[in-house]
Amino acid sequence: MSEIVIRHAELRDLEALRQINAQPEVYHNTLQIPHPSLEMWEERMKHPPSGRRSLVACIDDVVIGHLVLSVEPNPRRSHVATFGMSVCGQHRNRGVASALLKAMVDLCDNWLRVERIELTVFVDNKPGVAVYRKFGFEIEGTGKNYALRDGQYVDAYFMARFKPS
C-alpha cells in the first residue's frame, strides 16, 4: 500500500474536499450539510479565520482525508484548539484518521503552544471515539440534542486531550 502523506490543504484541493465532505457517511458523522456549494468551499479555503489550519491526507497524490484545526482567538483560551475531521468512505480503516491526528497532535504539542485540544463527537460514532481515545482524548461530558442528523437530534461527547507533561 502506498504511503499516507500529510500536507497543508491548498486551493487546488477545493473540489476534492467538497466531494469528501458531500459523502453521506461523512456528513453523518460530522456537522457538514448535504449538497455543499462550491462557493461555500471557496469561501472557506480563500478566507479562513485567523488561527485556522487545514491538513489533508493523500495517497498517491489523491486527497482522501481532511482535518481542520482552529486555535481559539481569545488570549485567555489561546492554549486551546478544536478540530473537525473527515475521511473518504472508501478509505476507512487504513490509518488515515490516525495519520491526520498524529500530525495535528505534533503541531499542537510541539509548535503551536496548544495545551488543550477539544472536540465533539456523536455518542454513537464508536470508531471515532475509539481513535480519539487512542490519542489520549477523554470524555468530559455529554451535550444532549447537540446537533440535527437525518431529521433527529443526536447527543455528542465533549472530549479533550492535554499536552503530556
Next chain:
Amino acid sequence: MSEIVIRHAELRDLEALRQINAQPEVYHNTLQIPHPSLEMWEERMKHPPSGRRSLVACIDDVVIGHLVLSVEPNPRRSHVATFGMSVCGQHRNRGVASALLKAMVDLCDNWLRVERIELTVFVDNKPGVAVYRKFGFEIEGTGKNYALRDGQYVDAYFMARFKPS
C-alpha cells in the same frame, strides 16, 4: 428601588459596556481581558457576527448589565444559542442577572426557535451556577483547564437548558 429595564444595546452604550467589562470582578468571572481597548468594543458593536444579539439592563437609564446571545450559524446547530453575561460590581444581588436571563430565555423560547441554550461558567462561580440552575440550566460536563484567569488555568462547567415542552 427603580425598575430594571432590558433593551437591545446601542452604539451609545459602547463606553458603558467597556467600563463594566473592565471591572476586575467582571473579568474574573468571564472571558474578558483587562484593559479592553475602545477599538475592540467599537468593532464588536459596529460589526457583530450574524445571529448575535446584545441586551443591556438599565436602572434610571444607566447601563449596569450586559448579555450577548449568539445563535449558532451552522444549520445543523441553529436550534442552539450560547451567551455571556456581565453585571456591574456595584449592582450585584439586585436581580440584574435574573432580569437579563428572563429576557434572553423569552427570546429563545418564543421568538428565535432556539431549543438548546448553552453556556460555560467557571466551577467556582457559585452565584453564577445558582442563577443558571434557577433558570433550568443543568451541568453536562466539566472542561479541565478551560481558560486562564489571574495566571492560573480554571475549570469550567458546560451547562445547557432546553425549551420546556
